[in-house]
Amino acid sequence: MAEKIILINDLRSSALQVPAVPEAPTGLLSDALGRPLHDLRISVTDRCNFRCVYCMPKEVFDKDYQYLPHGDLLSFEEITRVARLFIAHGVEKLRLTGGEPLLRKNLERLVAMLRALPTPSGRPLDLTLTTNGSILARKAQALKDAGLDRVTVSLDAMDDKVFRSMNDVDFAVADVLHGIDAAHAAGLGPVKVNMVVKGGTNDDQLLPMARHFKGSPTILRFIEFMDVGASNGWNMREVVPSQEVVRRISAELPLEPVAANYSGETASRWRYVDGGGEIGVISSVTQAFCGDCSRLRLSTEGKLYTCLFATRGHDLRALLRADRSDLELSGAIAQLWRGRADRYSETRTAETGIGQRDGARKVEMSYIGG
Ligand SMILES: Nc1nc2c(ncn2[C@@H]2O[C@H](COP(=O)(O)OP(=O)(O)OP(=O)(O)O)[C@@H](O)[C@H]2O)c(=O)[nH]1
Ligand SMILES: C[S@@+](CC[C@H](N)C(=O)[O-])C[C@H]1O[C@@H](n2cnc3c(N)ncnc32)[C@H](O)[C@@H]1O
Ligand code: SF4
Numbered sequence: 112m113a114e115k116i117i118l119i120n121d122l123r124s125s126a127l128q129v130p131a132v133p134e135a136p137t138g139l140l141s142d143a144l145g146r147p148l149h150d151l152r153i154s155v156t157d158r159c160n161f162r163c164v165y166c167m168p169k170e171v172f173d174k175d176y177q178y179l180p181h182g183d184l185l186s187f188e189e190i191t192r193v194a195r196l197f198i199a200h201g202v203e204k205l206r207l208t209g210g211e212p213l214l215r216k217n218l219e220r221l222v223a224m225l226r227a228l229p230t231p232s233g234r235p236l237d238l239t240l241t242t243n244g245s246i247l248a249r250k251a252q253a254l255k256d257a258g259l260d261r262v263t264v265s266l267d268a269m270d271d272k273v274f275r276s277m278n279d280v281d282f283a284v285a286d287v288l289h290g291i292d293a294a295h296a297a298g299l300g301p302v303k304v305n306m307v308v309k310g311g312t313n314d315d316q317l318l319p320m321a322r323h324f325k326g327s328p329t330i331l332r333f334i335e336f337m338d339v340g341a342s343n344g345w346n347m348r349e350v351v352p353s354q355e356v357v358r359r360i361s362a363e364l365p366l367e368p369v370a371a372n373y374s375g376e377t378a379s380r381w382r383y384v385d386g387g388g389e390i391g392v393i394s395s396v397t398q399a400f401c402g403d404c405s406r407l408r409l410s411t412e413g414k415l416y417t418c419l420f421a422t423r424g425h426d427l428r429a430l431l432r433a434d435r436s437d438l439e440l441s442g443a444i445a446q447l448w449r450g451r452a453d454r455y456s457e458t459r460t461a462e463t464g465i466g467q468r469d470g471a472r473k474v475e476m477s478y479i480g481g
C-alpha cells in the first residue's frame with residue numbers, strides 16, 4: 112500500500128526558483144521553442160466519481176487510494192491570485208478540470224472570482240470547464256450565472272452497456288445527455304463532447320456517436336487513447352488513429368477538412384459535406400501537436416507542469432504560502448516558461464509510451480488535470 116501511494120503521488124517536484132531580479136509581466140512570454148503561453152489548465156480536485164478504464168482504473172484507484180488531504184489543495188483565493196498573474200503574462204484561456212471539477216464544493220464561487228479578474232490585454236478571457244457531466248444538469252445554471260463561458264463534456268459511447276463498462280461505475284448515457292441539454296439550455300454552448308476511442312472497447316461507437324450529434328449544436332471530438340500516467344495499461348494496439356476515425360465516419364457521413372480556429376488548437380476540424388455541423392479529432396499519438404503547444408497545467412496542490420506527460424512538477428504553492436510578492440511569483444513563472452522545451456508526443460515511441468519516462472513515473476491525468 113505504501114508503495115502504491117508513493118508511486119502514484121508525485122514526490123519528485125522541484126522548488127520553483129525565484130529569480131534574483133524580480134520582473135513585471137509584459138504579456139509576452141515565449142518558451143525555449145518559441146511557443147507563447149496562452150492556456151492555463153487548473154485542476155481543482157484529484158477526486159472523481161467515475162473510474163474510466165483509460166484514466167482511473169479501479170484496480171489502482173480503489174478504496175485504499177489516498178487522495179490529497181484538503182489542506183494540500185489550493186484555496187479559491189490562491190487559485191485566483193495565480194490566475195491573475197498568468198493573465199498578466201498573456202494567458203487568455205482558463206480551463207477548470209480535474210478529477211471531476213464539479214465535485215469541488217462551491218465551484219461556482221471560484222468561477223465568479225476568476226470572471227472578475229482584470230484582463231490587461233483588453234481581450235476577453237475564455238473561461239471554460241471539462242466535466243464528465245454526471246452532475247452538470249444540477250450545476251449548469253449556477254455556473255453560467257457565475258460567469259462560465261462554456262463546457263466540454265466527456266462521453267465515450269451511445270450504447271449504455273459500453274458506456275457503463277467504460278466509466279466502470281454503472282453511470283447511464285441518458286444522464287450525461289441530460290447534462291449536455293441542461294448546459295445548452297443555460298447558455299453554456301456550443302458544448303463540445305470528448306470521446307476517448309479505445310480500439311476493441313468502444314470503437315464500434317464511432318458512428319452511433321457521430322449520428323447522434325450530427326445536426327445538433329454539439330461538437331463531437333474523438334481523442335486517441337493516450338499513454339498519459341502510468342496506470343492505464345496503455346498499448347499502441349488499442350490506439351485507433353484519427354485518420355481511421357475520419358475514414359470510418361466519412362464512409363457513411365462524408366466529411367471535409369476545415370481550417371483551425373486558432374494556432375495551437377488540439378483538435379483538427381472536419382465538417383459534414385451536407386452542412387450537418389462539424390467534428391474534431393485529437394491525434395496526440397499519431398499526429399503530435401507539440402509544435403504549437405501553449406498549455407501549462409496547475410495541479411490541485413499547486414504544482415506547475417509544463418507537459419501533460421511530465422514526471423516532475425514545480426512547486427508554486429510553497430512560494431504562495433511563503434508570502435512571496437506578486438513580482439517574485441511572476442518572475443518565477445516567467446523563468447519556468449522560458450526554460451520549457453517539452454515535446455513529449457513528438458518523441459514518443461511504443462516503449463517510452465508505457466508508464467515511465469527517463470526512469471521516472473509519469474504523473475496521472477486525474478491528478479495533473481486533463
Ligand atoms: N497530448 C496532449 N493532449 C492534450 C493536450 N491538451 C489537451 N489534450 C487532450 O485533448 C483533450 C481535449 O482537450 P480540451 O480541453 O477539451 O480541448 P481544448 O482543445 O483545450 O478545447 P477548446 O478550447 O474547446 O478548443 C484533452 O482531454 C486531452 O485528452 C496537450 O497539451 N497534449
Ligand atoms: C482527466 S478528465 C478530467 C475532467 C472530467 N473528469 C472529464 O472526464 O471530463 C479530462 C479529459 O481527459 C480525457 N482523458 C483521460 N484519460 C485519457 C487518456 N488516457 N487518453 C485520452 N484522453 C484521456 C477524458 O476523456 C476527458 O475528456
Ligand atoms: S476521465 Fe474524467 S471522469 Fe473519467 S476517471 Fe478520469 S477524471 Fe474521472
Ligand code: SF4
Binds near residue numbers: 400417455
Ligand atoms: S505532449 Fe506535452 S508538449 Fe506536446 S502537446 Fe501535449 S502537453 Fe504539449
